[in-house]
Amino acid sequence: MAAGPSAFQSRLAKELPPLLDNAQLDFKAKDDFLATLTCDKGNVLKLGKILSEKFGFEHLSLITTVDRIERFELVYQITSYQNHCMLEVRVAVPKDDAKVPSVTPVWGGANWHEREAYDMMGIVFEGHPDPRRILLPQDYKYFPLRKDFKMDGE
Amino acid sequence: MKVGTVLMMRSKDFMSWADDWVGRVMKKGPIGRAVDTLLTDFWTWARVNSLYPLHFGIMCCALEMAAASGARFDAQRIGVIYRSTPRQCDMLLVNGPVSKKLRPDLRRLYDQMSEPKWVVAMGECAISGGPFWNTYSVIEGVDQFIPVDVYIPGCPVRPEAMIEGFMKLQDKIRKEKKGPLTEEMV
Numbered sequence: 372m373a374a375g376p377s378a379f380q381s382r383l384a385k386e387l388p389p390l391l392d393n394a395q396l397d398f399k400a401k402d403d404f405l406a407t408l409t410c411d412k413g414n415v416l417k418l419g420k421i422l423s424e425k426f427g428f429e430h431l432s433l434i435t436t437v438d439r440i441e442r443f444e445l446v447y448q449i450t451s452y453q454n455h456c457m458l459e460v461r462v463a464v465p466k467d468d469a470k471v472p473s474v475t476p477v478w479g480g481a482n483w484h485e486r487e488a489y490d491m492m493g494i495v496f497e498g499h500p501d502p503r504r505i506l507l508p509q510d511y512k513y514f515p516l517r518k519d520f521k522m523d524g525e
Numbered sequence: 526m527k528v529g530t531v532l533m534m535r536s537k538d539f540m541s542w543a544d545d546w547v548g549r550v551m552k553k554g555p556i557g558r559a560v561d562t563l564l565t566d567f568w569t570w571a572r573v574n575s576l577y578p579l580h581f582g583i584m585c586c587a588l589e590m591a592a593a594s595g596a597r598f599d600a601q602r603i604g605v606i607y608r609s610t611p612r613q614c615d616m617l618l619v620n621g622p623v624s625k626k627l628r629p630d631l632r633r634l635y636d637q638m639s640e641p642k643w644v645v646a647m648g649e650c651a652i653s654g655g656p657f658w659n660t661y662s663v664i665e666g667v668d669q670f671i672p673v674d675v676y677i678p679g680c681p682v683r684p685e686a687m688i689e690g691f692m693k694l695q696d697k698i699r700k701e702k703k704g705p706l707t708e709e710m711v
Contacts, residue, residue, distance in 0.1 A: 507662060508626045515661035522659055 376400035379454040383426060390421050407459045412445075415462055416472040416498075419447075423477050427451045428458060431478035434485060436492040438518045443469060443494060449478075464494055473499040491516035557706050565704035572615070572641065572703075573604070573695045579614045579634065580607035583621025586648040586681045590620055593684035600684075605691055611637040616694070619667045620682075622650035622657045628664055635671050641703065643674045643694055648682050655680060 376384070380400045387408075388396055394414040400406045410418050422428040432448040443464040450457045464471055473496035475481045485496040486505035493514035496502065504511060513520055534542065551557040582590060593600045594607065608614050611634045623631055635644070646667050649655030654665035667673060674697060677690035 506626075511625070513661065520661070522661065 374403040376406070377403040377456065379451075379456055380406050383456070383458075387421070387426075390425070391418060394418065404455060405457050405459065407461060409461045409463070412462050412464055412471050415460075416474055416477070418460070419474040419477040422449060422458070427453045428456075429453075431474070431480050431484075434481060434488055436488045436494060436516070438492065438516065439463075440518060442466060443492060445471060445488070445494065447474070469494045470497055471495070472497050475499055490514075493517065552706050561704035561706045565702055568704050569699060569702055573698050575604050575606075576616050576643075576691060576694065577606050577608045577614050578616040578618040578645070579611055579638070580609050581618065581620075581634065583619070583623070583627070584650065586620035586650070589681045589684055589687060590618065590647070593687045598684040598688060600688055600691065603688065603691055603695070611635075612639060614638050615642055617642065617644045617671070618647055619644065619651040619671070619673075620647040622654060622663045623667050624662050625664060626662070628670060631667075632670055643698070644671050645675045645677060645690060645694060646673045647677045647679075647687065647690070649678065649680045652676050652678065 377400075380403070383406070384398045384400070387398065388394075391414055394417075395409075395411045397409040398406065399408075428449045428451045430450045430452065432450060435446040435448075437444040437446065443466060445462040445464060447460040447462070448457065449460060462471065469492075471494060473481065473485055475485060475496075476498070482499070482501065483505055485499055486501065486503065488494050489496060489499075489502065490504045490506050491514060503509060507515075551560065582588075592598060594605065611617075615638075617635055617638060619631070635642070644667070646652050650657060650663075651667045654660075654663050657663040658665055664670070675690050675694045677686055679686050682690075
């Protein structure tokens with residue numbers, strides 16, 4: 372059932388861009404619940420603070436990484452229960468400079484998700500309180516979910 | 526060695542001195558051989574009927590392990606009682622894929638078990654990596670770093686197959702026929 376954007380989503384689309392002057396934002400509502408937002412990687416922490424403090428996005432469900440061959444992509448699933456809205460924030464990360472500010476200060480649950488993203492894809496989260504591997508052994512040398520990872524190269 | 530020197534010894538030195546003495550008189554002498562011959566059958570009987578595995582479950586085969594010791598299949602009737610510390614165990618039952626992170630800990634558990642000890646690889650994952658073969662985090666078979674005595678195939682292993690495997694191990698122990706003073710093979 373494809374419904375139009377909710378009142379909260381319209382407010383978000385209108386009020387968010389002025390708060391982040393130099394960010395490249397692209398907001399799209401899929402239906403009255405789900406919306407996507409692309410953001411450049413420098414403004415992730417600022418965007419997270421604004422979303423959590425001003426728009427009531429209190430819950431970060433997960434952080435996923437995608438290997439798009441020419442770049443990495445981070446996907447943050449953020450939910451606001453009070454406004455009944457789920458936001459999918461997509462952040463493109465260049466492969467030669469895979470560093471993103473950590474959102475752990477905003478959502479504590481991001482801690483292990485970011486460690487997993489580092490473990491599997493090798494994306495470094497700057498300002499993370501505990502930047503170690505989480506699933507693989509600490510002395511593991513590779514990032515196995517990258518598309519250019521080969522079992523034979525081990 | 527004088528009595529006074531013995532009293533001045535540290536415990537470690539005393540242990541090695543006692544070991545040396547016992548070894549000279551018992552293990553290599555005729556008394557030792559006589560004791561060994563007399564007690565081998567009893568020792569083998571005791572080992573066969575008290576196979577205590579370590580209560581260590583890795584993945585879904587651990588459920589079959591629980592089923593085998595439950596009322597229906599009752600592995601306890603052939604002497605398989607799970608112990609929760611490696612110090613009290615005779616048998617290490619590896620029942621699942623061993624990841625690279627688990628490997629040093631499993632090896633430590635094996636090293637902590639007292640001799641004599643046997644290892645049973647249960648299920649495809651412990652034998653060869655199973656469906657996780659050729660992945661970045663799973664070791665392809667537990668026999669790459671621990672000597673394995675019995676392999677029980679299955680995915681997961683049925684409780685009947687598990688009990689069959691234990692009985693195979695019992696046959697092996699019967700054939701080994703080691704007495705209390707027989708030199709360890711390790």
